[in-house]
Amino acid sequence: MIKVMIVDDEPKLRQGLQTLIPWESLGLTVTATAANGEEAIEVIDKEPPDILVVDIRMPLMDGLQLIQYLTSNGLQSQFIILSGYADFEYAKQAIKYGAAGYLLKPVDIKEMTSTLKRVCERIEEERLQRGKRQNNVVNREWCLHSLLIPQDTNEASTKLKTLAIEAELLWSSYEVVAVFPRNTDRGRIDALHQLASTLKTAIEGIGMGVVTVISPYIVLLLNKPLRGMQQRQKLYEKIQYALNVRFVAATGGAVSVPDEISNSYSKAQKCIKQAFFSEKGRLLGPDIPSSLLPDSSPVSGTSTEEMMEGFIYRIYYSLDAGHPSMILPLLKEAAAYFLNQEREENFVKESFFYLSNAVIHKLTAGSPKKFNRTEEVSRFLKEIFEFEYLTELLEETHRFLQSLAEYSVPEGKEKEVKIMINVIHKHYADNLKLETLAGMLNYSTAYLGQVFKNKTGEYFNTYLDKVRIQNAKKLLEQGMKVYEVAERVGYTNVNYFHSKFKKYVGRSPSDFKIHN
Template identity: 65%
Template sequence: MIKVVIVDDEPKLRNGLQTLIPWESLGFTVTAAATNGKEALSVIEEVTPDVVIVDIRMPIMDGLQMIQHLTAAGRRLHFIILSGYADFEYAKQAIKYGVAGYMVKPVDIREMSASLQRVREQIEKERHQAELSQTGGVNREAHLHSLLVPQAKIEDPDKWRSKAKDADLLWSGYEVVIISLRISDAERFNALNQLSAGLKPIIEGRNKGIVTVFPPYTVLLLNEPLRGKQRREELYNELRSASGGLRFIAATGGVVSVPEEICSSYLNAQKAVKQAFFSEKDQLLGPNSPALLSSTESLWMIEDNPERLEEFIFKLYYSLDIGNKAMILPLLKEAAGYFLSRGQEEKTVKESFFFLSNAVVHKLTAGSRMVWKETGAVSRFLNGIFQQEYLEDLVEEMNRFLLAFAEDSESGGKEQEFKIMIDFINRHYSDNLRLETLAGLLNYSAAYLGQLFKNKTGEYFNTYLDKVRIQKAKEFLSQGMKVYEVAERVGYANVNYFHGKFKKYEGRSPSDYKNL
């Protein structure tokens, strides 16, 4: 864990930072707190933290004086400074001491967490460099690290090649592959080193390149391009084997030909990792990795329509309500395409699906005329949306949940109504039954009830009614009743019309059936 000391004269802010920031999940632990700079000097001497979060304005000794004192004493610490808007000019003086972050009060939790994440990555890099120095491997890997960082100004190419030669990195081509572990921040650094150790025999032992840790990634620099699908799949399987069961995302940044372009391959790989949510899973990603949805599926949805989300909610609800299960997955993919066409990022797409799911569940619950008791299952599903690592999995899980939810929610209301409707037809088949009449009785539209009926029985309403009437007619004919009497008894005023219907469904006339 990375140790942190908080220095601020406001008890509310000190306590708030200690309780509201998810320190452990970010890989940090708060070891102490102080009320001013002078008190902090003693605390820092005692607990030796890695990071100090300090307010600029404090009594006795302010934050700037404290930073000056520690820097002059040669203490290598990472500072995140806090200040009010009015203190900006004053705070700028602290920046020259190389502070790691600058936060304006009141502190935003998300911004602070992001700043801490950046600090953690820097500390992990420094620790890794120290480990390399102790093992004698610093020259080669340190040089690789410098090649991964974009340069403000490209040096003389000959100088780059000279450095590469000294580090035994003067190759005919280069391809960067990065591996990002799906693991908590607190566990990541050790896991990256373990993965690196597992990959070295596979990569370095076979003279395929070198392996290093460059937080938050394990990085491979390959000396031969990953030509063809088979080679990429082989490498992905090797990564899977070395990961020891840990979930990961791996991406290549493509081939470059000179050392000074290695950083471009690295940056391309980073971009691919950040877009992993929208890509196919269980494969080595790259600059041209296929997205989950093809462009042809979303071209027609590019226009920004504020009513589009409501339309998806209605279509999903309507399809689930009438039992048209086959429509749900295509509708969810259509919604995903729409969100992507609007340029939504991973977090926003998940929020959109959360809203969509919640609205559909609410409508289904209200429409079933029952009290849904499994609220815990709904909460787990909705919260689980934000844990999904791939859009493909999110869509599949949402499809599964909505189908199951709709099936459960209809058992008390709509299913009972459908049974009532079938029983009504069986008892009143001889009457002048019309779909519109039943729809009115059940407070549905005729179009809606017709589709519901078709999905439940596999037959249109009039066809189902005809088959019930013909079945009853066969019973009456077997009892010896005359054809015209049977026609009237089952609801056909016209004997010829009855004759045609009977022959259509039975393949023979009523008279032939009677004489069997």
Template identity: 60%
Template sequence: MIKVVIVDDEPKLRQGLQTLIPWESLGFTVVAAASNGKEALKAIEEKTPEVVIADIRMPVMDGLQLIQHLRSARQPLHCIILSGYADFEYAKQAIKYGVAGYLLKPVNISEMSASLKLVRERIEEERLRGGTGQPEGINRELYLHSLLVPQEKTEDPSKLRGRIEKMDLLWGSYEVIVIFPRVSDADLPETLNQLSAGLKQAIEERNMGAVTIISPYVILLLNAPLRGPQRREHLYGGIRNIAGDIRFIAATGGAVAGPEHICSSYLKAREAAKLAFFSGKDRLLEPEPACIPSPESPRQPDASYEGTLEDLIFRLYYSLEAGNKAMVLPLLNEAAALFFKSGQDEKSVKQSFFFLSNAIIHKLAAASRIDLKETETVSRFLNGIYQHDYLSDLLGETHRFLLEFAEDSGPKGKEQEIKKMIDFIYRHYAEDLRLSTLAGLLSYSTPYLGQLFKNKTGEYFNTYLDKVRIQKAKELLAQGMKVYEVAELVGYTSVNYFFSKFKKYEGRSPSDYKNP
């Protein structure tokens, strides 16, 4: 990548240039930003850029003084000048110094991109001729980056191969590996350099390929494909030994036959690295990661997502209440598949697991199964959701945490299970209780459980539930509550339906019962 320093006394413009210009796709990287010429000189000395983009008018040292200083020091830098309309005559002086471009403010993105393309072509030509006086290794690095990052203009294949051969990069095949260190932004530059230095010894000195950095990755360009799991495991082990205590993700983009396809392998490797959260641990990731768990259909938004999530929360909570510990992990896997299928990325999946877990915890608290005010365990668990690097670890920790609150199922047997169902009805009559849900939690078919319930209680499940609801409704009506309020509190979404059920079992309407 060609290194750039931006110099402007307007913070918004500096930030805008760094974020709005597609630097990487154009073959550039911004290594520093300064608010005046004096700060820029220090940054240029430290970062050794090849391009400076500077405003004409700045305090302390303006753009023209900066360019004069650079030219007197014989620094081979390409300068692009930014100027307001009122400064045009002033800017003419800078143009005399051979600046690479002159743009009016506010900066137009397409015009800036066009100027950068011209500068890049000029730098490439100079480096091929050795005109910049920079070491040959830097020329090779530049062309390596140009191969990795897709260019808008496709170069003639024969011309491309000629350049690649001159850079000693013309091989029979290529495979790109990206390595992403899991460190803070502040530690990233030093970590990348550390990993790069170690990998250069392991890769380049053994003639296995080339090593470079395109932040936030260290990139390996291998000259032979990694065929078979043994070679992939061997390479991953070597990276791990060099990384030491540094946590990292490594992904391959697969082997390609020609240099014109290197960028394709690079893009696939980056995509695989971005999906590392959904993949297996401690291995070299491949372009299509093994999702945990693997959804049956492609990732896409689902209009019924919210309803499905609520149903999962419902079933998970009832599994804990019923003491069916074996159902918890399958339901968590079902939730993970739902999140992945709906197109969620790592951050969104963690947010969804936070929401799901928090909803279950509040249900447990409402049932007096957990005291939110007295435990720090809950806070540690919820905050820890965002710290997991892999979905498999998040699933395991969530499973372990929830099992701590699973109701002890006690003695087994049909009598015990019917007692649990009755107790369940009395505790959750106001919710959307369904026999099919309880059948799933107790590992019975719905018809069998329904018949078993009737044999033990003398009532069908829905009839028993209705009678419990009507009994609770009578208690609330006796307290003077309004009919529509009571209907909602005992689990009926329709007031008319509540009227019909009440009259069926009591022989009169709720209004008549309330006002005898």
């Protein structure tokens, strides 16, 4: 049965139409009535009718406003306009909005019945044509999906060639481009189809190939290979213009026979999954390097945990010593390390969250008043997981960490030594190494060690030991236990602490504690 809704502010007319028109014999049924346009919209949202009989003059929202609203929101119903005024302007507007009939009040039953019959015939014809179109589309879509999805049978080559012929897709070459829309309702297949429909015009309309949807991708099967970066970029811009949403797109490369189409599609999917490590604003592909970062050889025998601790301390010392220019190179080095380890996007983001949080914590713990930026820090750490490209993550992490840096870098020839001394006195309890400071200051370890010895008269490790022992004496005088003092000043081995303390003080820590 074809569903009808009557919208009129006159209760008698609504009742009269329901009673006087032979709805059932016409293959119709009145499913709802409404007194105005706003009331009608509430009902239509729940159960859209096939035909709306609508009065022109109604309070709140008149008939023409209702029709305009419904058609602009995609409702494909037939409209019959009722009017108590022989106003040609209303008739023109009704025709403009696609009204199937325009009747004057009081309604003539024969004329109304005749109009309804004509509208019913139109609906049935449209349903028939739509069914034929959908049947052809479904068959072609099924063939296309079969070509894109790998086949396991031994007869795959012959079968796929037959499918290509049936779907009129037997071409001399193929290239699959997968498009992944970002920030759309990925769970809704209709959202993907809506975006795909705009691409159909851009691609199918000029004979470049065909477009389909395999959630969560919009898939383009091109009938000619993309040759060179210029053609790839041109297609990327065409997709960008058609979709007008943020997306990632990748090609799986050109193939020559139907049974290789699925391979091209698989490669395109793989490229999209690695898009985080690629360049923004371009069509990705299997022959395009996945990373813009320079190579970095992993340190053999070093665990990921040890590498992370090393990066944390090097970045922290660089910031704390007023040497922020080293931050971006260190971040790139960390990223390159993870890439060489073939880590996935989530692992890299989690690692940068951990690294950034640890550095920020050390800085804020050291200067709580100066770094009173809790909300800003929280927002930045949350955004780490929202970056779509590694380059964006590096740039923003660099910017944020650099904003925390102290820019009071010592001047003059001895600035490197002053930085080292400052770091030692601030961080003597940490696992300080000359190699770490050399990397931070961009000098070789041997050269920096010699500069330090020439300026201070002490080797780096000797100077560090003396600072630690000096602070250990203060803690022992406060009554702390020997093993606690050892840990507090940076010695993990108590016996080693004993030997160092006795070397520089002349007696054991216990003896010093008793007599002071």
